[in-house]
Amino acid sequence: MRPSRAAYPIRWRVMDILEQVAGKLWPRSFSAGLPYLMLLPALLLVGVLVWGLVEIGDSSLRTLDTSTFLMSENYTLANYQRALSERFFTTVAGRSLMGSLIVTVVTLIFAFPYSYLMVRTQSSALRKFLLVALFLPFFIGQVVRAYGWLIILGNQGMVNEALGLVGVTPIRLLYNYPAVLFGLVQYMLPFAVLMLAPAMTAIPAELESAASSLGANWISSFRHIVLPLSKPGLVGAGLVVFTLSLTDFAIPAILGGGSQDFIANAIYDQFFRTSDQGMGATLSLLLVAVGSILVGLVFMVFGAGTLAMGGDRK
Amino acid sequence: MSAAPAGVPQQETAAAAAVSVKRVSKVFGDVHAVREASFDLPKGRFLTILGPSGSGKTTLLRMIAGFDAPTEGDIYIGGQPVKAVPPHKRAIGMVFQKLALFPHMTAAENVAFPLKMRRHDARTIPEKVERYLELVRLGGYGKRRIDELSGGQQQRVAIARALVFEPDLLLLDEPLAALDRKLREEMQLEFRRIQKELGVTTINVTHDQREALVVSDEIVVMDGGEIQQMAQPVHTYRTPANAFVANFIGVTNFLEGSVVETSNEAIALSVGGMRVKGVAGGTAKVPAQGELAAGALRAEQIRIAPTVQGFSGLANVVSGEVRDAIFEGERIVYEVVVPELGGAVLRVFDHDAESHQQFGPGDSVALGWNAKDMYIFKK
């Protein structure tokens, strides 16, 4: 008996005990249920989200009584009517949608060559540099970065100082729509690159060699091969950039000088400035609806596999 | 492509060949991938560059295709130096290792791609595409997506795409490596058929000696970045230029010993004390008496029998003991320990289906071979 004991290491014993305990807690006959158990935390989170949405939905149907500052007892669609008819809300919604669209297009245009170079470059030093340059802003929060732009682009900022050296009087570079879009593009670029890079890595370099041997110059090769095959990445990146821009708060608030509100700023005002939770809830729901419809449309047009990065591609 | 620089000395000789490689070297960092490679390939011939991985064969091919530039030396295609010609302006069709078919296009769109890129008349394209799909026996498959085709069908699309624009030169970069054996052998014959049908000059790269023997008009064997031998398949096999080629192609036994006698081509080695007769192999200098040398002997050149009876005409006769017998279907491979040769183990093929003579491990056997079948190379 003794030699066999010695041959059975302590670690194995510990594992045996652990297995026994696990067997008691989760008998083998339950094993089919294990995947569902794993799913539970996610379901719980989604459940909380849905519950929150229901609560917000309830609020959105109540109006604010300014004589008591309580929400009305009865349900009404007045908030929705206001949201869809008042010029302020339509202006802000239009600005957000248009801005997000512009930001998405510009960001993708910038992110595309960046990711391409990062994925294809032979030089590991250049790749590392591009990666560091990409990740560095991630360690600096959005708000800090926006304040950075205030310092750089302000009337007494570096850019205007430089312009001053060549005799240009200070120009107002901040607190306008282009400044907000600029800030958003700068903020979104890493997201887009990170979404695009895997899609580009999935395009074998051999395809481009093949296109070249078949008579395609780099423009044709880009247009007929790289671009169409990057579509999943472009769609995914576009979706992420668009929805993040559409729902952004800090950049319009800080770089917009108060007159370039996006939807999130309007929602903030309703909740925290005018104490109108009903209106705030309504705008939130409409924003969720616009986002969902958009994602749904993209899925319908490009297929739900788009965001899964097209695993079936060789 | 028009104005070839004047005063290139090799120009006239190069013009005769479809492809001419002149002392081409390629250095990556401190790695000499290709070292002074030279060969001429006449028009319409099928050349295979054969070598183990890392031998520089793919690098040489990529330089011919224009994806890499030679560090030294020049490449001529159709008599013109191509140093300054980018890949998309060289009239070269290429089939890639992983085929590199465009996954977002149909078979027909893949085949049409080079025609569109080369601005062929759009009206003639569908007809040409269909003709080439038929050439590779894929008529009617044009509308299929690439992932709806089998591995062999994808190969055929890749070939059609590389040939449809009637290139001067077809390059094959180990496209068959990933296929299973049966399909690979089928495709080898297919390559050969199509190449003969179109007469297109072809350079194939492979590490598969069988493929090289089957499909090629010429074989270039490469190792360590250097060309070891360029010859027709039968010569490559029968008269290897050196020990490497002998070893790389076919199943070869090597018997090492010192030279005890040389007279003309005939050389005798002392292997484990026994005198073994062979002939000088390759083009290198014949080893002198007392020098170390190796005799290369193909497994199928050795005869095997229970006794030495009937081996009277053979220059070399030894006896040994079967260590292992491997049944490979059309042949049996014996591993025989020969004490007379210092305990050397010889591999022997036995195709003799008539005799039904099967030996088992432990059986005593006699082996014999001709002196002309053993090539002796200097060590």
Add this chain to the structure above:
Amino acid sequence: MSNQKFLSAQIKRRTLLKSMAAAGAAAGASTLGLNRAFAQEPEKPAEIIVRAWGGSWVDALKAGVSDSFTKATGIAVRHDLTEDNEIQPKVWAAVAQKRVPPIHINWDTTTNATKSALRGVTEDLSDLPNLKNTTDLSKPVGLDGYPIVNTYGYVYVLAFRPEAFPNGAPKSWNDLLDPKLKGRIALYNDGIGFHFPAQVAGGGKLEDIPANMQPAWDFITKIKAQQPLLGEDPDFTTWFQRGEIDAACTISTNAREAKKNGINIDWVVPEEGAKFDTDGLWIPKGLPENELYWAKQYINHALTKEAQQVWLDGLGLPGVVPGLTPPADLVGDPSYPTTEEDFKHLIRISTKVQVENESQWFAKFKEIMQG
């Protein structure tokens, strides 16, 4: 704050402390005021939490009220710098769910505090003994009792950089329409403080508020063409310091802060008048009995002359206790109204009207500015 004053405040605080101890010994916290026997004094919490505005605002509160309160009672004061607009829904939610609210005392604008009072989430403060020593300003208008106590008033002045006005200080809000000032003026992002003077500057009457504010909207539309920056309290100080703006409608305290930091800033009450409003302190419902008691003591303490003097010296604002000495730099300043005459130039609109209509005014202002 001058050294002299600091010393006197110190002394005052010390006398306060002495009398506190004496009162305690005499079995009656008479300085703190409530007529309770010492034995019945509720258990002291380790700390009380006061929501405050950051920067110079919280510094002033700490120096004037919190530090002396801690000295007197031993109860630490923690300042919670959550934005007033953000603490409001949290407090409302806590009261609605019968939880203990996240703060003991909210330092709030009277308008926002009134919203909370209307909603019924505030404790009644009528029994604070020091209320009897205060001016009318401390009493919220249009509410029963003291659900909030106003602690000082302030003026939304027209602050400006004198270099930008070489011909002398602006006299009218209309001076903001000077093309030179395009992109160089700033307002609060909901327009607070600007609606009423705009009504006058636009040719309307204050009596028409809230029924007809078209003149205000017309004037604000003209201002919009000047591309104003829109921000919050800290933004104005920053913008003046960074040279982003030449003029702003802001609370005098922000302009004074920039001036203290060495920026050349001045301010006026233009001929149309400037909005006068008050801030106050209130206690949310739902606190444990003893914490409520000490929270009330804190507010009561904030109404002492000594506390008001130091606190409001810091803010540069007029308090609600008679006999305070104005800071030297603000004697006779229009943003520090003390006399009947001073108040004539200021616009005061009833809290009730403001509370009921503010949302609409904000929305209208935003609609014009975001257009």
